Amino acid sequence: MMDSLEKMGQQAQAAERELSQLATPVKNQVLGQMAQALRQNQAEIMLANQHDLNQATDLPMNFVDRLTLTAQRIEQMALGLEKVASLPDPIGNIEKGWQTEQGLKIEQQRVPLGVIGIIYEARPNVTADAFALTFKSGNAVILRGGKEALQTNISIVEFLQAVLKQNGLNPHAIQIVQDTSHETASEMMQLTDYIDVLIPRGSARLIKAVVDQAKVPVIETGAGNCHIYVDEFAQLDMASQIIVNAKTQRPSVCNAAEKIVIHSAVAQEYLPKIAEALKPFNVELRGDERAQAILPDITPATEADWGTEYNDYIMAIKVVDSLDEAIEHINHYNTKHSEAIVTDNYEHSEQFLNQIDAACVYVNASTRFTDGFEFGFGAEIGISTQKLHARGPMGLNQLTSTKYVIRGNGQIRH
Incomplete structure (x- = not known):
C-alpha cells in the first residue's frame, strides 16, 4: 500500500x-x-x-x-x-x-x-x-x-x-x-x-x-470536554436555554457541553430547574456530593467523569464556592476546546475570559457556536486545541x- x-x-x-x-x-x-x-x-x-x-x-x-x-x-x-x-x-x-x-x-x-x-x-x-x-x-x-x-x-x-x-x-x-x-x-x-x-x-x-x-x-x-459555569450572578432562565442547547442540540459533536459547574449560592435554587429542563431529553445527570444533596436521584460522579467527553446525553455537575474555584476546576479537566460562563457580572466575565485556557471562551452563549461556518469561515478543517500555528476553528x-x-x-x- x-x-x-x-x-x-x-x-x-x-x-x-x-x-x-x-x-x-x-x-x-x-x-x-x-x-x-x-x-x-x-x-x-x-x-x-x-x-x-x-x-x-x-x-x-x-x-x-x-x-x-x-x-x-x-x-x-x-x-x-x-x-x-x-x-x-x-x-x-x-x-x-x-x-x-x-x-x-x-x-x-x-x-x-x-x-x-x-x-x-x-x-x-x-x-x-x-x-x-x-x-x-x-x-x-x-x-x-x-x-x-x-x-x-x-x-x-x-x-x-x-x-x-x-x-x-x-x-x-x-x-x-x-x-x-x-x-x-x-x-x-x-x-x-x-x-x-x-x-x-x-x-x-x-x-x-x-x-x-x-x-x-x-x-x-481536540476532543471537547466543554463546561458551562453558572455564576452566582447568572440569569437562570438564560443559563437553562444555553445548557439545554449546548447539551442536547447535537450531543455527539465536540462543541457540545459535557459539564455544569455551578456556584453554591444559586445551586439549591437552580439545579432542580435545570434537571427539569433536561428531563424531556433523557439526559443522565451525575454529580458531586453537594449536587447529590440537592438532586438525590442523580448518579454519583467519579473522578473519571470530570475528564470524560461523553458525546452522549450525559452531564456531570460540580458545585463550587467561587469563580476562582470554577476556573481552577475547568482548567484542570478541560481539553482546551470551548468553555462558557453565564453571568451578568462584568468583572467575573472578564476574569473568566482572561484566565480560562481554551481555544474558545464564551460569555452568555452556547459552546455549540465553536464552528467554522458559525464563525464566518464558510467551513472548517477542524478545531485546533493546540497553540502552535493555529487555534480554534x-x-x-x-x-x-x-x-x-x-x-x-x-x-x-x-
Whole structure:
C-alpha cells in the first residue's frame, strides 16, 4: 500500500503546484459548480450513505448521527462551498513590507501549506468542507476517512473530481484513500516526503494515535470536554436555554457541553430547574456530593467523569464556592476546546475570559457556536486545541504559511 500512497503523494504535489497559481475567480467558479453538483446528485450521495448506514448496525447512536447525511446536511455542505467561494483569497496577500538599511525591499507573503493529509472518522461533511478550504487556500488534500463512511466519502469525492475535470483542472487536488486499514493510516502518518501537515479529526483515541505515531507534522484538533459555569450572578432562565442547547442540540459533536459547574449560592435554587429542563431529553445527570444533596436521584460522579467527553446525553455537575474555584476546576479537566460562563457580572466575565485556557471562551452563549461556518469561515478543517500555528476553528488563513520575498539591486553582505 505504501507504493500506492507514495503515488497519491506525488500526484497531490503535482496538483498543488498548479493550485498555488490558480486565479481566485477560477477557484470561486469551481466551488460554485461543486455546490450545485452536490445538490443535483443528492439522491445518489444519500444512496451511498444509506449503504454505509446499513453496515453500521453495531455502532453507537452518536456515531450513527455523525455518519448520517440528510437533505439538510447536504445543503449545508453545498452552502459551505459557496460561502468559502465568497471569502477573500488569502494566497498572495502581503502581510507586511519594509525596506532595510541596505535598501532591500522585504515583503511577507501568504502561501499554501502544500499537501494536507486528513485522517477522520464518520463525518462525511468533512470531505466537502476539507476540499473547499484546501482548494481555496491553494493546497492539495489526501483524505483517509473511516470505513464506516467509505461509500459516502467516495461518492462525494467523485462528484468533486468530476467538476475539476470539467474545468480542465487536476483531479488529484482531492484524493481519497480507499484502504481504511490501520496499517494504511499508519503508513500515511510517515509520508514526510509528500504530506506537509496532517490533521486528525474524530475521537480522542484517534487524535492521540495520530499525535503519538505521526512523523508528518500534526495540527491537533481536540476532543471537547466543554463546561458551562453558572455564576452566582447568572440569569437562570438564560443559563437553562444555553445548557439545554449546548447539551442536547447535537450531543455527539465536540462543541457540545459535557459539564455544569455551578456556584453554591444559586445551586439549591437552580439545579432542580435545570434537571427539569433536561428531563424531556433523557439526559443522565451525575454529580458531586453537594449536587447529590440537592438532586438525590442523580448518579454519583467519579473522578473519571470530570475528564470524560461523553458525546452522549450525559452531564456531570460540580458545585463550587467561587469563580476562582470554577476556573481552577475547568482548567484542570478541560481539553482546551470551548468553555462558557453565564453571568451578568462584568468583572467575573472578564476574569473568566482572561484566565480560562481554551481555544474558545464564551460569555452568555452556547459552546455549540465553536464552528467554522458559525464563525464566518464558510467551513472548517477542524478545531485546533493546540497553540502552535493555529487555534480554534481553522479556516482559510490557518491553512496557509508565509514566505519572505526580498527584492534588491545588487546588494552583497559585508
